[in-house]
Amino acid sequence: MQVRRPTLEAVAARAGVGRGTASRVVNATGNVSQKSRRAVLRAVAELGYVPNPAARALVRRRTDTLAFVVAVSQERVFWEEPYFSAIVRGVHTGISGTGLQLLLAIAHSPQEHAQLTNYLTARHVDGVLLSSLRGDDPMPRHLHEAGLPTVMVGAPTGFHPEYGVDLDNHQGARLAVHHLTSRGRRRIATITGPLDTRAGTDRLEGWRTALTDTGLRTDLTAHGDFTAASGAHAMRELLTRAPELDAVFTASDSMAIGALRVLKESGRRIPHDVAVVGFDDSPLATDTDPPLTSIHQPLENMGHHMAHLMIAQLRQEPITQPHITLQPHLVTRHST
Template identity: 50%
Template sequence: MVEQSREMPTLDEVARVAGVSRSTASRAINGQVYVSAKAREAVTNAVASLGYSPNLLARSLATKRTNSIALVLSERGDTVLADPFFARVLRGVHAGLSGSGMQLVLLMAQDEQAQGELGQYLCAGHVDGALVVSLHGDDPLPDQLASSGLPVVLLGRPLAKVDVPYVDADNSTGGELAAAHLVERGRRHIATIAGPRDMAAGIDRLSGWRRGMTAAKRRPAGVVHADFTAAGGAAAMRELLAAYPEVDGVFAASDLMAVGAMQVLREAGRRIPQDVAVVGFDDSELAETAVPPLTSVRQPIEEMGRAITLRLIAQINAVADQPSSVLLPTELVPRESS
């Protein structure tokens, strides 16, 4: 059992020391308006001398406001945390939270069973709202949460038609930019290493790339799906080289896959960009440190994290006229790989 030697002062003691009632002490502490200057000062002094700090649990129980939101990683926690994407999201969430007085509770679905408990936990009123980072578009969690009345905002477009606001990057335009860029670089046989078919990011980047190819009147030279990892990108590149040896331009739907692909190209004796131009997606640190540095479609991940947070806070505070969902712009960052 816990054995904490520290007895924190309570509101009652503050009131006693200040010589006012508990109600008045509470009002003074919360900066309410109907408090005499004299009472306010007495309370302020009492708070300082006692080192009082309100028990947020008790406050929450009384106000039904927890002043905390959950960041839910609806993926196997051990996997998703390996992804630098997540750290960037977290930075954005942190930025969005700053100054709001809200705390962040981090929740992860460890397995299918935990998934259910997670939903229950969230719906039981322990947080004021939830940010759900759901990489798989068909995740049932967002819908489950939202239908319980919990304010929820998603990072990433859900695949199913659920009535939950989301923030995503403009993946489709990003894919289009990549295609246009490779065309502009004079590439004649352009292939893509697409993301998974069950993730919006995979689907949207591919459809955008297809649109870009069509706009340039080009026939795609090959489409292979992979899982956004370096190993997956490498395997996909091997497949592409075998099936389309003439390939001279590749759009990989993630930097990690692009790096894997570049490794395979190098091993196959293809020079980058002279023989094959490569474009990634994310504009991660990986893109800068790759050899050669990787042209990549930038998505503003930190901003996305910040946006979902602000959006959620607004929803919790019932601020009217919130846009239901938002796509943040993507842009192409040219480097030496193309």
């Protein structure tokens, strides 16, 4: 014989209050007198009442779910770049114990992007954590118009999120160049990230500023998209244009891997002939041959800060620092 679950009506009757009052107590919405609250909570305990999650979500207009949105291919998320998994770990740690669940959403093609935007703006989640947006991506504007709490890590060029976490990418690039010049390198090239992202432009400008400060040439640039394939293509271009280069700063570890492969194929010894510095200090950096000197990004810490900015928005708590910029540092290995 199936035992029926106690209903909210039964709780209200046992407590001697109306159903609306019982609902406000159970769902923590609205004002209720202390006497009524105690009566309802006592009735809940006596009857063993358990709220229906779907009904509760409708009443509270909450799903207890956050979406972490990545606007790149699945291959980059799961296989090529540890960047994303590290940030997700940080977010997950940050929301631990809050009752919030994390949904990973990947939108690479225009169709996927449009479908995901519609899903998010229909309020199927309580908030959105955005990563790797490019150029004039309309998603942040749509989320803002829908009133959906949003936190961004990094940002497209020219876009200023209301709440965001980032790294001082300009300083990271300067650290890389200063390290190379301290080792006697004078013909220092760079492989940039996408220049419609703030990370891409800031790392390029940091490289250029550091070289200008020391009177070195700033025309040895080739463009990539943070992938190993783009790093290899850019390295071939640089060797064709400037075969005498003696160092290269790549704007990601993944691009450094492609660059290292091409340098070896060309017969260059690393670091004897060409020194290489990456950016991220990802697990990839310790698996290269030789191990890669890289600029460290505190990715898990960045994800942790994203989570706290989101939680503060959902709880309508005052936020004194809506934009958080973390500092990088150099990790030296055998590629320099």
